[in-house]
Amino acid sequence: MATLMATLKTSAQRLVTGGVSSAVKDRLQQSLAFASLIVIFAFFSFASPDFFTYSNITAILFSTVVIGTLALGTTFVIITGGIDLSIGTGMALCAVMSGVFIVNIRLPVGVGVLSAILFGGLIGLVNGFNVAVLKIPPFIATLAMMLVAQGLALVISHSTPIYFNDASGYVAISTGNLIPGVNFPNAVVILAVVAVVSAVLLKKTVLGRFAYSIGSNEEATALSGINVRKWKIIVYAFAGLFIGLAGVMISARLGSAQPATGMGYELQAIAAVVIGGTSLSGGKGSIVGTVIGALIISVLNNGLQITSIPQEWQNVILGGVILIAVYADIIRKRT
Amino acid sequence: MTTTVAGQTLTGAPLLEVEGVSKSFPGVKALSDMRLDLRRGEVLALVGENGAGKSTLMKLLSGIYTADAGQFRLNGRPFHATKPKQALELGISIIHQDFNLMPHLTVAQNIFIGREPSAGRFLLSERELNAKAKDLVARLQLPLNVKQLVGNLTVAKQQMVEIAKALSYDAKVLIMDEPTAALNYAEVATLHEVIRRFVREDTGVIYISHRIDELKAIADRITVIRDGKYVDTVDTQATSMKEVISMMVGRTLTSDARPEGVRSDREVLLSVRGLSTKSLLKDVSFELRKGEILGFAGLMGAGRTEVARALVGADKIDTGTIELRGKTVKIANPAVAAKHRIGYLSEDRKHFGLLLEQDVNANIALSSVSELSTKLGFVKDRALRAKSEEYVTSLKIKTPSINQTTKNLSGGNQQKVVMAKWLVKDCDILIFDEPTRGIDVGAKEEIYGLLNELAAQGKSIIMISSELPEVLRMSHRIVVMCEGRVTGLLDADEAAQENVMHYATLRPDENPADAPELGAEPPRPEAEPTPEQPGRGAGE
Structure with a gap:
């Protein structure tokens, strides 16, 4: 038995040293996630006639937008080996700020949206400072920010929702249709564009390169002459922009900024990132994976609803999926 | 010639024998047909260059690795340890160069970790633990306070904790890997005394060291290995250390490879x-x-x-x-x-030099990414790849491609990857x-050449x-x-x-004129790298 295991091990090692590169393995994980998506999709299509319809698929995509946006930004942070727990309540705070800018101060919608997104960047900047300069572990730094953001959202809004009734065009950011007459929400188009931009930034720019390097080995990256502190701050601040964008998207969809929401979104977004094959220990991950991960979560949520599985069970199943996804990743690493 | 070697007067099998042992790793033959015999009551030095196979042999003995071929015998009986615990129970204790101690636990807790005496069914008895440890430490005449935190001890004392731990298993064979690497002369002398006290009719020590000069003082015999192969075993008294060194390196050390002197008028x-x-x-x-x-x-x-x-x-x-x-x-x-x-290539490539999980290209390019990118921050990937290819070729880095994950490369090639990183940067x-x-011996020569x-x-x-x-x-x-x-x-x-x-x-x-004698305790101020040593020597 022991010798058998040893032979297996060496032949597996030989296989690895024989030229299976990390890129191939990453693709394997992605295709694994993608295959799961297809399987889940097929399952629900058979389970319910209402699932595989144009309107339902649009609905699925539409419901992916908020989690997807948060997950895209978080992918960068997690690739550096960090984590951001403040994205959920940070999003609520940005939604409130969007309301303050557009409804209360009456800034033009475009300026207000931009300001809300930049406000998200500010949240990220503070996170980055706390993590990179003060050396507070990311989990703690962003946990604290999660509470701060939640509190500030309530304080600033006096715990009441801000409605975008008079702001013409704000709601259309999310629910409007780019091509008149074709029922395809703008929000999905925006998510798609942002995902493509993120993928390019991650793969083709210095920002992405250093995110991977820092996540792989922070010490070695620093000793290679890279200003790790600076780049960590940049990554967190950059991811913060996604918090702001998510805040705009969710408030545009609802037509109001809901200060008490947001908690829980961070975990769904992190789950999407992890299901997509990004390693929580850093150095590995992809935007395609994150998009697939976010889709898996939406498809599950939607499918479970459509097949009338009680709401209470949905999180149980989602939790199970996360365990399976991460375990698959561990198995992949062992070989 | 036999006067110093107690074991030779005894009949019967040696205490520990290693015969025909081989071990391969993917791409490297770490040991082939290795042998070694440890007699009763002796200190056997095991010497060889880095990469000669000393640590592989130790890991085989302690059950961390499994041998591909060959036999181990303890008191003439074959044994085969597949887990470190098994080796311990057989009476083989190994003290690794980097200690396996928990700095936040006390000396006593470290010595008996995993075997804590209990009070009643669930609770541990700290008192009994300390008493047992005190007993042991006294028996070995070690200057240790069992209640002190290990993290506060000097390296030398931590080593003694390791020894106490090893001997608490009633070890018959004690293997020490570079025990004196971080010790000063006085501490070395104390360590040698402890070792001599341990060696009895039924025990033996394998002493691995780079410090050839101290072998004369402690070892009865010396086994030399090179490139994973057994070279020879010699009586310490009958051999000069020069001979040992030339056996280790496999050639008489010459200065032929030494570069021409740099003239002092160089800038x-x-x-x-x-x-x-x-x-x-x-x-x-x-x-x-x-x-x-x-x-x-x-x-x-x-x-x-x-x-x-x-x-x-x-x-x-x-x-x-x-x-x-x-x-x-x-x-x-x-x-x-x-x-x-200015580029720094750390001694610890895995922690401070390489992105092990990333490919060769990412590693070589790392320091130069900022320079080889556009104003907008887009990486000039093609240029970087070309540079990586260039240095993979010129440094003769053995890798299927620059897309290979770095951790799959051998030590020598990993070192070359780090070199390439700084050369691309034009340091x-x-x-x-x-x-x-x-890095193994062949690759060493290449590094020297570079x-x-x-x-x-x-x-x-x-x-x-x-x-x-x-x-x-x-x-x-x-x-x-x-x-x-x-x-x-x-x-x-x-x-x-x-x-x-x-x-x-x-x-x-220290007065350089009189070399420190063994056993002597020259007065020395605290000058350990660890700045604080509260309670050093206190409580004893």
């Missing part, structure tokens, strides 16, 4: 004056010339790595100036050092910290090494350090092993 590139740090360094000064390989010798903990880290801004400098090309520079962090074209000053650690080539091209190299033959062979000049100070500067032609060792052990408070 001084780097000049360090009065460098001190809070933790260790005191008034370190030296000059580095263009095209020079400047060796840094000294014992572990002498402060050589600290000099390198201070130079590249990884650690804070307290006082002192660094002059680069005649201009005083402030190097606040490694990013600044890289801008000044003028390269600081190599233990450039051949963990170092010489780089120096010939006009690069200035600081080479920190604990392997004396390496320092002697490679350096134009040698800086010797001891306990944070520079104690000697030798030219290539006056440098010899004895010379370097002399300076390496030259503590400022």
Whole structure:
């Protein structure tokens, strides 16, 4: 038995040293996630006639937008080996700020949206400072920010929702249709564009390169002459922009900024990132994976609803999926 | 000839025998047909260069690895340990170079970890634990306070904790890997006494060491291995250490590979004056010339790595100036050092040198990504890849492609990847910290060749090494350090092993004329790298 295991091990090692590169393995994980998506999709299509319809698929995509946006930004942070727990309540705070800018101060919608997104960047900047300069572990730094953001959202809004009734065009950011007459929400188009931009930034720019390097080995990256502190701050601040964008998207969809929401979104977004094959220990991950991960979560949520599985069970199943996804990743690493 | 060897008067099988043992790893034959016999009541030294297979052999004995072929016998009976615990129960204890101690637990808790005496069903009995530990420590006559936290002890005392732990298993065979690497002379003497006390009619010690000079004092016989193969076993009394060394390296050490001397009229590139740090360094000064390989010798903990880290801004400098090309520079962090074209290649490639999970290209390109990117921050991937390809070829890095994950490369090739990273950056000053650690002998020669080539091209190299033959062979000049100070500067032609060792052990408070005698306890102030040692020697 022991010798058998040893032979297996060496032949597996030989296989690895024989030229299976990390890129191939990453693709394997992605295709694994993608295959799961297809399987889940097929399952629900058979389970319910209402699932595989144009309107339902649009609905699925539409419901992916908020989690997807948060997950895209978080992918960068997690690739550096960090984590951001403040994205959920940070999003609520940005939604409130969007309301303050557009409804209360009456800034033009475009300026207000931009300001809300930049406000998200500010949240990220503070996170980055706390993590990179003060050396507070990311989990703690962003946990604290999660509470701060939640509190500030309530304080600033006096715990009441801000409605975008008079702001013409704000709601259309999310629910409007780019091509008149074709029922395809703008929000999905925006998510798609942002995902493509993120993928390019991650793969083709210095920002992405250093995110991977820092996540792989922070010490070695620093000793290679890279200003790790600076780049960590940049990554967190950059991811913060996604918090702001998510805040705009969710408030545009609802037509109001809901200060008490947001908690829980961070975990769904992190789950999407992890299901997509990004390693929580850093150095590995992809935007395609994150998009697939976010889709898996939406498809599950939607499918479970459509097949009338009680709401209470949905999180149980989602939790199970996360365990399976991460375990698959561990198995992949062992070989 | 047999007078000193107690075991030879006994009949019967040796205490421990290793016969025909082989072990391969993917791409490397670590051991082939290895043998060794440890007699009862003796201290057997096991020597060999780095990568000779000493640690592989130890890991086989302790059950961490499984041998591909061959046999182990204890008291004539074959055994086969597949888990470290099994080896322990058989009476084979190993003390690794990097201790397996828990710094936040006490001496007693460390010694009996996993075997704590219990009070009742669920609770542990701290009192009984301490009593047992005290007993053991007293029996071994170790100067330890069992209630002290291990993290607060000196390295030497931590070693004693390891010994106590090993012997608490009623060890018959004690294997020590580089036990004196971080000890000073007085501590070495104490350690040797402890070892001698342990050796009885039915026990034996395998003593692995690089410090050839101390073998005369402790070892009865010496087994030499090289390139994973057994070379010879000799009686210590009947052999000169020179013979041992030439057996180790497989050739008589010659200086033929040593580069031509660098003329003193060469431009001084780097000049360090009065460098001190809070933790260790005191008034370190030296000059580095263009095209020079400047060796840094000294014992572990002498402060050589600290000099390198201070130079590249990884650690804070307290006082002192660094002059680069005649201009005083402030190097606040490694990013600044890289801008000044100073590259540091750490002794610990896995932690401080490489992105193991990333591919070769990402590693080679790392330092130059910022330079080889557009204003908008887009990486010029094609240019970087071309550079990577170029250096993979010119440094002869053995890898299927630049897309190969770095962790799959051998140690030598990994080292070359780190070199390539700094060469792409076009560094003028390269600081190599233990450039051949963990690299097998063939690849070592290649690294040496590259170092010489780089120096010939006009690069200035600081080479920190604990392997004396390496320092002697490679350096134009040698800086010797001891306990944070520079104690000697030798030219290539006056440098010899004895010379370097002399300076390496030259503590400022010591009279260099009388070499420390074994067993003697010269008075010494606290000068350990660890700044605080509360309660050292207290409570005993």
